[in-house]
Amino acid sequence: MIRFENASVTYRGGVHALRNLTLEIPDGEMLVIVGLSGAGKSTLIRAINGLVPITDGDVTVDGQSVRHATPRQLRQLRSKIGMIFQTFNLVNRTSVLNNVLMGRLHTTGTLRSLAGMYKAQDIEIAMQALERVDIVEKAYVRASNLSGGQQQRVGIARALAQQPKIILADEPVASLDPPTSHVVMRDLQRINRELGITTIVNLHFLDLAKVYAQRIVGLRAGELVFDGDAGHADENVFRDIYGRSLTADDVLEAKAASIA
């Protein structure tokens, strides 16, 4: 259970990225956060694992306060939360397997990890994670030799290798083409359903949000403006979240059509 309690994030320089947000996310949910760029989607996601410090209120994950966690508690908390990024954040110059093994660092001793002596069971977990996203045949290939969609699946495998309770995905398909976007979203959906991992995804495209989300949360200027079942989110709701009429850029299929 993730709980935002009147949480606010104000960046240095005075930008209010998140304002007084209260939100509960039960275990096992597939939640999609929508909003314009700058609405606070990335901040919301990064407040959960403490990559962005909360300046007022608090966020708790399974009762553990993120704001008041010691560095050790924070690392422990993060080990239970996998993260997927818009730009994949892989190390290009090393193998896919080495990238996925980063997800096992939290249980590996410092000296052992400095020497690169991962335990056999950790390598097995990493391989299984790669199998789950159907890319295990690339385990010993350099990450830079993969396509964007393949790289994002390695990113998902890295998150899975942590054996997390929660997965955070920050705009996971924004750098991908429409068909690949669906592959990645389906992977996330499958992981959510089969492993029961709470999955929180930031998305820009409304049609993707409607197809893959159980629940949709809308943000505008750092404030919660919508919270409900994906089925209840119609065009009017999105218009309200975006504060303007919808355009073709807001829909993935329209983007696909314009490319084709």
Place this chain on the structure above:
Amino acid sequence: MTSATRSAARPVKPRPSLLVPLGIVVFLLLTAASLSKQLGIGLDAAGLIDDLGRGRPILEQLASPNWSYLPETIGPMIETFQMAVIASIIGCGVALPVSFMASRVTTSGRVGLFVTRWVLNVVRAIPDVLYAMIFVAAVGIGPLPGIMALILFNIGVVAKLLSETVDGVDPGPIEAGRASGANSFQTVRWGVLPQVLPHYVAYSLYTFELNIRASTVLGIVGAGGIGRTLFAQYKLFHWSNVSVAIVELFVLVVAIEAISIWLRRRLV
């Protein structure tokens, strides 16, 4: 094109910076001052040509190396090579963690960063010959003070170059490492090191080559290696013997250069 289509929002071209013409003027003034009779070093083209002619017998001897002297240079050459190997391994080894301590990307505290960079600047500001002189005074004549001088020199060079490379790495993997609950050592090892490893190898090979070359100067102050032989023969005006050592150094440096190019191509 008609002027009627110009929009009012089009900005006025900014005034060019005065810095460039000012820089040219300063450069010309400095050149003039250096060449002038009163202020300058008294560079005289006619004298230069005269002096070149006087060096002719020396150049002739240098052009005909005395190969029978070769066996006597082998020992010092090996010593130079060994000094360079030891100094490179220790110096570059120490420089690796230091360069992470000297980069904004891989440190959190401002104080540690500032202190590390300041110490590195001091280490680099002192030339290797001066280190060698200090260490010769401290531990006596021989290869040991030379090795110590080269170690400090290598730390200064590699840590400087590598920390600047670390400053420019992709921060994405670092964020990924932090988000996964890895500690900072683990994040640097698996998120940053693979990104800079080819550069690190290249810088280390480069300093190794510099160490071979530095041996000529280090020998003059008594810090061991081929420089000592070279300097002794120079003082006796045995130019054809000096020539042998120079040719050997040349061959060694070119060989190392070729090996390092080959190695770098395989790594990058």
